[in-house]
Amino acid sequence: MRVENAVSVQELAGRLNPGFTLGVASAAFQIEGATAADGKGPSGWDAFAEKPGSIMDGHSPAVACDHYNRYPEDIALMRELGVDSYRFSLSWPRIQPDGRGPFNAQGLGFYDRLIDKLLEAGISPMATLYHWDTPLPLEHSGGWMNRSTAERFADYSAAAAARFGDRIDQWVTLNEPVSVTLNGYGLGVHAPGRDLLFDALPSVHHQLLAHGLAVQALRAEGVKGTIGVTNLHSPVRPATLKLTDRLLATVFDLMLNRVYADPILLGHYPKPPLIARPWFRSLGRISDSDLRTIHQPLDFYGLNYYYPVKIATGRGPAESPSGPAEAMARVPFHQAAYPEYDTTGFGWPVAPEHIGILLRELKDRYGDALPPVYITESGASFPEPEHVSGPISDTKRIDYIASHLRQALMATAPGGIAHDVELLGYYVWTLLDNFEWAAGYSQRFGLVHVDFDTLERTPKKSFYWYQALSRARKALAEEPPAP
Helix, strand or coil: CCCCCHHHHHHHHHHCCCCCEEEEECCHHHHCCCCHHHCCCCEHHHHHHCCCCCCHHHCCCCCCCCHHHHHHHHHHHHHHHCCCEEEEECCHHHHCCCCCCCCCHHHHHHHHHHHHHHHHCCCEEEEEEECCCCEHHHHHCCHHHCCHHHHHHHHHHHHHHHHHCCCCCEEEEEECHHHHHHHHHHCCCCCCCCCCHHHHCHHHHHHHHHHHHHHHHHHHCCCCCEEEEEEECCCEEECCCCHHHHHHHHHHHHHHHHHHHHHHHHCCCCCCCHHHHHHHHHHCCCCHHHHHHHCCCCCEEEEECCCCEEEEECCCCCEECCEECHHHHHCCEEEECCCCCCECCCCCECCCHHHHHHHHHHHHHHHHHCCCEEEEEECCCCCCCCCCCCCCCCHHHHHHHHHHHHHHHHHHCCCCCCCCCCEEEEEEECCECCCCHHHCCCCCCCCEEECCCCCCEEECHHHHHHHHHHHHHHHHHHCCCCC
16 A cells, blocks of 8 residues: 655654664553453453443443454554564453452463464564553452552562563553553542542552562563553643642642652652642651662653643633543642644644653653653544544544654654653554543544444554554665665
């Protein structure tokens, strides 16, 4: 298929360093389907999805993309795409149905087959241990508000390391603990649907403790792969120069970025402004032992970037970026718009230059403590038809990926604003249109269109664009050096 924007493909290919990873990312709950016949247990998300009004239009994740049964077809698509690596997640309740006790041989066998098939196709596996699907019995016991969940996670991580550690090239402990805390425990728009606002902060500490324990478990098992963590980060700006806007933007930056990265990379929690300390009181008495556990040496840091955030004083609409959130009406600030930018299907601003700004901020904040970075998710949803007869022309997605990758490469090149950040790779979110959490099947992020009635896969033009980029990069690498 002829691919448009060939010049930008060649330019981007020329900017890619040897060894730079081009990949795609996914999450188990969003694509596999909840096939309990193999012994998989329910997760907190399964229970949340059954509550009326929790998922847009009442969509069910029970089948999703049926990746559990169709993974050979999906790996064949990845091979055709030409990616170097596939970032996927292991389903904790598929591997350990109750979150404690026996492990499920059939679930472990599924991931054995998936990993072996990836390696057969020449695709490097990057496995995420936790992408939001907490086993339901643990959620009933308090989930991430309960410290013991971190200890159970360590047991599960050790079992995964023992089974797959000889074949996984990169390990990610947690995906976006910020989203679990803010959306799941703070605002109630994601599972488990609790709207605790600042009282949700114990779930931060317990997730970070789980991360540290998982790193220790992986290393104790002697896994061959490198180890890191992934979090969502956004540069946060005040809507105006007013003192209240600046103060509340600082508070939101702590909530969104620093209470996660500071303990992992620096070994301590950040100090909030004096006026905001009552909101962060639950993070005020943390033992040195816990902080040492959290502050493990890492091989890489995973960055998920989607959009910048602007904070304004005053209560706003009962909305969050992930959907309606009544709890937002109870806080003295709101996210303001960026009217100068186009938006995605979710209404998120398309602001690629902020990815370089974010990389600069991370390096300024953490210095030598910042490991090499993978952009572990970057992508966008746009309105698209439910049924197609051929590749759809998703030029907005092509422009999104091209502009974000270009900005990241320019920022980290010699002379760029984040030239001292070592950027190892870029993973597009996502391979397949999938179950997009509370938005159900209404938001399509995929390079491949999925018809959720027939489950037919149809690559979009963005698929062929990304394929062309991969091929152009490989062609340049094979060219003989100039005399």
